[in-house]
Amino acid sequence: MIDQPMTPSPVAKLFKAKRLAMNLTQEELASKVSEGLNPPDRLSQQSYAAYERGKSQTSRHMMQIATVLGLSWDEVSRIMFAELMEPPPPPPHNGIEADHEGQPEAHIEDEYFVARLLEQHDLPNEPGRTEIRERSKTDIRFSSSKLRQIGVSPANVICVTVYGNSMEPALPHGCVVGVDKARSIVQDGEIYALIHNDHLRVRLLYRLPSGGIRLRSYNREEHPDEEYSPQQIREQRVIIIGRVFWHSAYR
Structure with a gap:
C-alpha cells in the first residue's frame, strides 16, 4: 500500500x-x-x-x-x-533496550535499516503528466556495516524505481536501484538517478565542456543520447539525486 x-x-x-x-x-x-x-x-x-x-x-x-x-x-x-x-527521521528508540535485569540488550536487527523509495505516479486526467511520491514503508533493507565498507552513509541512501526499457538489459523496467545522495557530482560513465520534469530517470551521465550533461542509455537503439545545456537543465528542472551503488534486477 x-x-x-x-x-x-x-x-x-x-x-x-x-x-x-x-x-x-x-x-x-x-x-x-x-x-x-x-x-x-x-x-x-x-x-x-x-x-x-x-x-x-x-x-x-x-x-x-x-x-x-x-x-x-x-x-x-x-x-x-x-x-x-534530508536524511530519514531517526528511529523512535536507539535500538538498545533493557533486559529483565536492567542491562542493555543489543539487537541484531539494528545493523539493518529500511530504505525509503521514490516512485513515479501518473496524474489522473492529465495524460503524460506525473508526480513523484516517497514511500517510507518498504521491504528494502540494507546492512549499515556493509554500506560503510563501500563508503556509503546510511543517512544518504534512497531507492528509486526504474521505468521503461532504456537501461535494459542491465536495469529492466520495474527494478529498484539504491542511490547515494552524497554523490551527485557527475563522474563520466557512472549511473545516476535524476528527476527530469517530474519524471524519475536512471541514466549514465557525462559532463559536457559547456557545463551541461549528456544522458546515455544502455538501450541506445531505442533511446539515443540526450544533451542538455545549463539553461535547459534549469528550464526542464533536472535534479541529480545521486549515484547508483546497488540494483535489484529481476524479470
Missing part, C-alpha cells in the same frame, strides 16, 4: 509564504500564472490549493508560479535538492 504524502513540500511552504506576503489569494495567484500559459493550459485554484496543502507533492507549473512570486528557479531548485538530501 502506498502512503499518500499530506505534508506540504518545502517549496510549497515557500510559495505560500511569498503569496501571503504579496497579499494574493490562491485564486489570484492561479489566475496570474494562467495568464502566462499557452491556452488551453491553465492552473486552477483547486490544483494550486492541492499543491500548497501537500495533497500533491509536485506541480508542472512550478516555474511559472515561482516567476509570478518573484522567485528565481535557481532558488527553488536549491530547496528541492536540499529536500532530497
Whole structure:
C-alpha cells in the first residue's frame, strides 16, 4: 500500500509564504500564472490549493508560479535538492533496550535499516503528466556495516524505481536501484538517478565542456543520447539525486 504524502513540500511552504506576503489569494495567484500559459493550459485554484496543502507533492507549473512570486528557479531548485538530501527521521528508540535485569540488550536487527523509495505516479486526467511520491514503508533493507565498507552513509541512501526499457538489459523496467545522495557530482560513465520534469530517470551521465550533461542509455537503439545545456537543465528542472551503488534486477 502506498502512503499518500499530506505534508506540504518545502517549496510549497515557500510559495505560500511569498503569496501571503504579496497579499494574493490562491485564486489570484492561479489566475496570474494562467495568464502566462499557452491556452488551453491553465492552473486552477483547486490544483494550486492541492499543491500548497501537500495533497500533491509536485506541480508542472512550478516555474511559472515561482516567476509570478518573484522567485528565481535557481532558488527553488536549491530547496528541492536540499529536500532530497534530508536524511530519514531517526528511529523512535536507539535500538538498545533493557533486559529483565536492567542491562542493555543489543539487537541484531539494528545493523539493518529500511530504505525509503521514490516512485513515479501518473496524474489522473492529465495524460503524460506525473508526480513523484516517497514511500517510507518498504521491504528494502540494507546492512549499515556493509554500506560503510563501500563508503556509503546510511543517512544518504534512497531507492528509486526504474521505468521503461532504456537501461535494459542491465536495469529492466520495474527494478529498484539504491542511490547515494552524497554523490551527485557527475563522474563520466557512472549511473545516476535524476528527476527530469517530474519524471524519475536512471541514466549514465557525462559532463559536457559547456557545463551541461549528456544522458546515455544502455538501450541506445531505442533511446539515443540526450544533451542538455545549463539553461535547459534549469528550464526542464533536472535534479541529480545521486549515484547508483546497488540494483535489484529481476524479470
